[in-house]
Amino acid sequence: MTMMNKPDNQNDPKKENLEPEGKFRDDPTESDESDVYTIHDRIVSREKGEPDEGFEPTPWWVWTISVLVLFAMGFYLGKYSGTFGTIAHEVEMPPRPAEERVEREVRGDQLYAGMCQPCHGSDGMGTPGRYPPLVGSRWVTDDAETPARIVLFGLEGPIQVLGQTYNEQMDHFAHRLNDREVAAVVNFIRTSWGNDAPEIEPERVAELREEHEGRGRWRASELQALRNNQQ
Numbered sequence: 001m002t003m004m005n006k007p008d009n010q011n012d013p014k015k016e017n018l019e020p021e022g023k024f025r026d027d028p029t030e031s032d033e034s035d036v037y038t039i040h041d042r043i044v045s046r047e048k049g050e051p052d053e054g055f056e057p058t059p060w061w062v063w064t065i066s067v068l069v070l071f072a073m074g075f076y077l078g079k080y081s082g083t084f085g086t087i088a089h090e091v092e093m094p095p096r097p098a099e100e101r102v103e104r105e106v107r108g109d110q111l112y113a114g115m116c117q118p119c120h121g122s123d124g125m126g127t128p129g130r131y132p133p134l135v136g137s138r139w140v141t142d143d144a145e146t147p148a149r150i151v152l153f154g155l156e157g158p159i160q161v162l163g164q165t166y167n168e169q170m171d172h173f174a175h176r177l178n179d180r181e182v183a184a185v186v187n188f189i190r191t192s193w194g195n196d197a198p199e200i201e202p203e204r205v206a207e208l209r210e211e212h213e214g215r216g217r218w219r220a221s222e223l224q225a226l227r228n229n230q231q
């Protein structure tokens with residue numbers, strides 16, 4: 001019967017505040033305070049016991065992927081790093097023979113554009129009454145020596161070009177153009193805009209330069225005389 005009655009006593013508000021006989025309320029062994037410590041200790045000890053995440057073993061697949069990535073990076077560096085030498089960034093130029101290099105620097109069309117075009121025009125037609133045309137002019141196309149002589153030492157006085165008379169001055173280029181350049185520009189005017197005459201060699205230009213060294217501008221009559229002598 002007593003065991004059965006006990007739960008009933010706890011729920012009964014009248015019996016709740018009743019103290020057992022001979023016991024004091026502030027007895028440390030039985031007080032509410034000691035219960036709080038016991039409960040608290042139980043909670044704290046449970047929290048301490050929780051496992052630490054940092055010490056879990058790394059999964060096998062993480063190791064596998066890491067090793068594969070390292071291998072891939074090593075392979076890439078081995079193939080493309082170029083041993084990290086500075087030479088990897090230098091552009092390799094194929095060696096060119098000296099002969100070809102000189103040929104490339106001397107361009108008749110470029111020399112014409114820079115030296116002759118201002119007066120004789122990009123189409124070689126000159127300026128009527130002022131600068132004679134080079135297109136179809138026999139001073140250009142007959143013999144190769146005549147235009148070379150004009151370019152080397154200049155020209156002045158009356159000259160007939162395609163039925164028109166000019167009486168102007170053209171300066172000499174002997175001091176500005178070397179033999180190769182004179183040959184290149186003469187060959188350009190002899191083979192452009194429909195002109196089609198054989199080329200002159202730089203060696204022949206060198207001979208003419210030496211032959212007439214120190215002279216002033218040509219007159220058309222002098223050039224005509226030299227031309228007649230050659231034929």
Ligand code: HEC
Nearest residue numbers: 115116119132133134137139155156157166167168169170
């Ligand atoms: C500053 C203007 C000027 C420049 C630059 C010039 N010439 Fe002339 N050129 C003339 C004049 C002017 C004449 C005619 C001279 C005369 O009346 O006697 C002439 C005449 C000629 C002639 C003979 C006439 C003819 O038309 O066939 C040739 C060839 C010639 N020049 C070629 C050249 C070449 C090649 C260059 C460039 C390397 C050149 N000239 C640069 C003004 C120029």
